[in-house]
Amino acid sequence: MHILIADDEQDMRRILRAYFEKEGYKVSTAANGEEALAIFYREKIDLVILDWMMPKLNGLLVCKEIKARSDKKVLILTAKSEQEDELKALDIGADEFIRKPFHPKILVLRAKKLLGDERMLRYKTIKIDRDGSKISKDGTDLQVTKTEFELMCCLIRHKGQILTRHQLLDLVWGLDYIGDERTVDTHVRRLREKVGDDLIKTHRGIGYSVEARDE
Numbered sequence: 218m219h220i221l222i223a224d225d226e227q228d229m230r231r232i233l234r235a236y237f238e239k240e241g242y243k244v245s246t247a248a249n250g251e252e253a254l255a256i257f258y259r260e261k262i263d264l265v266i267l268d269w270m271m272p273k274l275n276g277l278l279v280c281k282e283i284k285a286r287s288d289k290k291v292l293i294l295t296a297k298s299e300q301e302d303e304l305k306a307l308d309i310g311a312d313e314f315i316r317k318p319f320h321p322k323i324l325v326l327r328a329k330k331l332l333g334d335e336r337m338l339r340y341k342t343i344k345i346d347r348d349g350s351k352i353s354k355d356g357t358d359l360q361v362t363k364t365e366f367e368l369m370c371c372l373i374r375h376k377g378q379i380l381t382r383h384q385l386l387d388l389v390w391g392l393d394y395i396g397d398e399r400t401v402d403t404h405v406r407r408l409r410e411k412v413g414d415d416l417i418k419t420h421r422g423i424g425y426s427v428e429a430r431d432e
Contacts, residue, residue, distance in 0.1 A: 218242055218243065218263040218264070218332060219242070219243040219244075219245065219260060219261055219262050219263050219264075220237055220242050220243070220244050220245070220262070220263065220264045220265075220266065220328065221244075221245050221246070221247065221253060221256055221257060221260070221262045221264070221265045221266065222234065222237070222244060222245070222246045222247070222266045223246070223247040223248075223249070223250065223252070223253035223265070223266065223267045223268060223271060223276070223279065224246075224248075224266075224267075224268040224271070224294065225248055225249060225268060225270070225271050225272055226268070227248070229268075230246040230248070232321055233266070233321060233324065234246060235392060236321040236322070236324070236325050237325060237328070238388070239371075239388050240325060240329075240374065241371070241374025241375055245260060245262070248271075248272075249271050249272040249273040249274065250267075250271045250272070250273050250274025250275060250276065250278060250279045251273040251274050252273075253265070253267065253271075253274075253279050254274065254279055254282060254283075257283060257289075262289060263289065263290070263332060264289065264290045264291075264292065264328055264331060264332055265279075265280075265283055265289060265290070265291045265292070266291075266292045266294065266324070266328065267279055267280055267291060267292070267293055267294065268293075268294045268295070269293055269294065269295035269296075269297060269302075269306070270295070270296070276293055276294070276295070277293070277305070277306060277309055280293060280306070280309055280310060280311050281309045281310065283310075284309065284310030284311075290312045290313075290331040290332065291310065291311050291312055291313075292311065292312060292313040292314070292315065292324075292327065292328060292331060293306045293311045293313070293314050293315070294315055294316075294317060294319075294324075295314070295315075295316060295317065296316070296317045297316070312331055313327055313331055315327060338370065338373055340373050340376070340416070340427065341416060342354050342355060342413065342416075343359075343369075343412055343416070345366075345369065345370060345373070347370065350363065350366050351366070352365075352366060352369060352411070352412065354411075354412060354413070359411040359412065360411075361408065361411060362407075364389065364390075364404055365404060365407060365408045365411070367389045368385065368389050368401075368404055368405070368408055369408060369412065371385065371388050371389050372417060372425065372426065372427045373427055375426075376426070376427045376428065376429050377426070377427075377428065377429025378426060379420050379423055379424050379425070379426045380424050380425055380426065381423060381424040382398040382399075382401040382402070382424055383398060384424065385401050385424065385425070386398060386400075386401060401425075405417060405419075405425055
């Protein structure tokens with residue numbers, strides 16, 4: 218799924234992009250309302266996240282135009298605290314309204330709810346319970362570690378795409394992780410022992426992937 222984030226604060230765009238990309242979403246960003254609309258009409262967008270106060274066109278005007286021309290979900294971000302502002306945003310068609318400051322994980326959860334994202338992932342013989350942080354195979358809990366769980370989720374969210382060790386470190390261990398890239402190999406080996414050797418493919422000298430087709 219493709220998410221458009223429009224906010225005039227560069228740090229906010231960078232942080233939100235990182236959080237959503239970690240969850241496997243494609244992300245485009247815009248620094249103002251006019252740029253947001255240009256991207257919306259050019260790309261296939263599933264959810265638009267708009268800051269209320271932006272240059273050129275504010276979030277409400279962008280939301281109004283998007284809702285007049287499509288049925289795509291729109292989430293408004295604002296530092297405004299008055300209840301009337303929330304009513305105004307919802308009245309013009311916004312599907313959700315979040316006040317700043319907020320934790321990015323809260324925004325991701327609200328976005329997933331708007332998109333109807335399932336909390337249970339299935340891939341071939343395994344089932345992933347994202348709420349319970351568990352992976353099971355043929356009904357048996359595989360007792361994976363937190364890192365193994367995140368690694369499997371990451372590979373499945375990006376199925377069909379080869380992820381390098383560096384990408385996996387950023388997506389699973391975090392942007393601030395400092396350590397040897399070979400730790401990825403160790404965790405992949407241990408994960409394979411639990412989920413099966415055939416699920417995760419090694420691309421020598423590049424990285425790892427799972428197949429795009431899960432039949």
